[in-house]
Amino acid sequence: MKKIIVGSGYKALAALMLIAFLQRGVAQQIASGSEFSKPNIIFFLTDDQRWDALGAAGNTIIQTPHLDRLARAGILFQNAYVTTSICCVSRASLLTGQYEAYHNIHDFSTDLTPEALSQTYPVLLKNAGYRIGSIGKFGVGKNPPHSIYDFWVDTEEGGKGQPDYIITGDDGNLIHDTDTLNNAIQRFLDEYGNNDKPFCLSVSFKAPHEQDGHPPEYIIQQAYKDYYKDITIPEPVTADPKYWQQLPDFFRTDTNFARARWRGLFGTPALFQENVKNYYRLITGVDDAVGNTMHKLRELGLDKNTIIIFMGDNGMFLGEHGMEGKWYGYEESIRVPLLIYDPNTPDKIRQYKASQIALNIDIAPTILAMAGVQAPKQMQGINLIDLVQNKLPERNEFFYQHYFLGGPRIPKVEGVVTKEFKYMNYIEHNYEELYDVKHDPHETVNLVDNPKYKSQLSALRKKYRNMQKIYGVSAGKRAKARTPSQL
Template identity: 65%
Template sequence: MYKSSRTAACLMLGLTSSISGFSEQKVEPKQRPNIIFLLTDDQRWDGMGAMGNPIIQTPNMDALATQGILFQNAYVTTSICCVSRASVLTGLYESGHGVHDFNTDLKPDVYQKSYPHLLKEAGYKIGFIGKYGVGHHPPFHEFDFVFDTEEGGKAQPDYITIGKNGKEIHDTDTIGESILSFVDKFADQGPFCLSVSFKAPHEQDGNPPKYVIQPEYQHYYQDVTIPTPVTADPIYWEKLPDVLRTEANFGRERWKGLFGTPELYQENVKNYYRLITGVDDVVGKLRDKLESLGVADNTIIILMGDNGMFLGEHGMEGKWYGYEESVRVPLFIYAPGLPDKIKQYRAPQMALNIDIAPTILSLAGVEVPEGMHGMNLIDVVENKTPERTDFFYQHYFLGGPQIPMVEGVVGKDFKYMNYIEVDSEELFDTKHDQHEIENLAADPAYKNKLEELKKRYQELKAKYSVSAEERAKINKAF
């Protein structure tokens, strides 16, 4: 059985009434929309003005988000780039796609059900720009356009490289130029799908790591004081489970070099914001290019972060763990032909990275293979598909004490996490405790809630967990 699109016909016919009346219309290839998927690296949910951040300057993202569908509760099922990116491509949890570390490629049979491959088979021109981030042998031979910033087997692209003119160029500018080149080349060649993966706002790895900004953004935010997070107070580091509260914890180790003093905190959060503003300007130039070529009204733009980022919360820097700062990300879908009732919609429904592939395929009028774990988000916001009430969270890379393995359940009002190597539990009432301060796992008043979530955890674990044998094989070399 296949989940079919009810959206693409409406988009191409310029309809602004309900999609449902046209669910049976066949979408001809020439009618299919262009699709641009933008993936930022480590952009957390509130790293965008439209999500309520009063300081960061992201006017182009904000415009697309407020004109389209802005998801208020978007998450990743695993908060690390290699696994999350594989989930984006395939619509599968980690157990489904089999990518657990930075060295593993998608298996050919798994890639053949990814959204780029299926769109290619459906007649789309496909392009990829930036950091692929899944294994070392991307299937770039299938793509009609590639600009690979990991070329040469780099684990992470460098922010500064030497451009064609022999001068230094920042990764965000390199990607921006490549985007415009792709659109210039393929705007009139039928439907295209361009996948773009920025390095920004990921830090440049090092000891300590640092944020390498474009020089033209160095004065942004200089007269602003970034508020200190509630949980940056040392007392909240002391409240963490023993499995995390160790100097061997990578999140703690990186915190020292980036946020360990008030001065470092101000400098590096501002640089994080500056990198995001640099991406936002690329988004603005992209929109201008689409307008100039006459394809803006036929082009869908989707933006998501590959995972979140601790900016000093709980005394950490990084991601990996199940806290909101780590697992919650920005996500919007801008599609000019969507029905009026879901334009300018701040969607409360829970959305996941595994939803990107089925949503893109559905928007393109391409059948979604049975077996994808994700959902078509357009059907969700139109109430044609029941919205999810929770999801399974998993993270296995490296293991403790550097990055303890964790599984759990993220629900709308409560969250349960289990550090599986030591069986240490956390339970948070996220509706009333948004900063995840009070671990209620040992509170007798929440015994029934704990048991309820542990039962749900076992149900999801049976469906989506990676076996103990497979976890034992996961690459431990970082």
């Protein structure tokens, strides 16, 4: 069993130099007195929550009343995506506002460099006079930057991998990860809620990620064991075996991670029912933790000046196409829930269902803008509030990339996603997929060889080549050869 780690532990010389730099920046901000009028910000992140696992997104089975309430009072993004669907890369993109090829996190062991860390949203907010806290799984590298934070609760035990769902708490008793985080949020708000500085708290739940194992499993809080028990979960359209069978030979192997995990979690109708319900139960547990947070904010008189952002770090196959997991470019994998609740949001964007494409790389610049802090030029995302207020042009497409491991376990893929079409290229095999997602939202028919879509395929291939030059790995290497001021 793992114990919670709170506080220090990042002793590298480069990190100490960074801390000294931060302290100078904070002192300058305090001297100016500019931090006192700034909003508090809480960023909730779930692990593997797909876009439609939320009541506000139209799911009539899952119970997420607190998040639904925030979505109704704020902005619900209906087309939110990640640029790489795996937690280590996506979390680095959330922190830095950059595509994978630019932040250079391609695996679970690489840390952000001190220079890259200094340009993440928590550090930039600390420079601007914010108290910053991190609760839960940091998720990037082996040496999380404990000591730059004012408040730190690490259920990952110092970057050693996925946290366990059941750990030993401070009192020596066993406790579920969601309850651990819920308790830590309450402690943080008690300590920093009535401080003379604004705060930014980043909360990362393990839920609803499976507990790794053979087979993997979803370990729920016992309080939720009877939720959904009398409901039959409908099987997805593409759970039909024919959709796995129509995939190419290099993909359709037992060594494909998504297929291997499918067998243990969704390989029979009984497993499907049990594990989708457990997935939902974990999300309902998170929803209650969010509700407890909102109650605490009201109790402390902070609810009128605290912005809430909620997002998933990537999506999740729940049996679609005969798979469990993420990684590939299908909607279930790359599309995530995203809502922003600001109690001081202008009326014209309250209760707003935003159709614009939003990305994980937009979170950092959006948080900074809300705090009145200038985003560095290296950030490739945009301020989503400006987007929904039509102060920025709508994004028509984005580049998708996933390079971790490679075939046969996780074949590498790149592509272009638009609102109407999706083009994916499995780069190790030059195998292409083209889907008309507007008319075929379940991505059942690959249109690459359909002559009726020749013009669309040609246009997307061209976009892909152009975007690959900008956002692909070689582009990132060229960018890192330049100085930050040149980016």
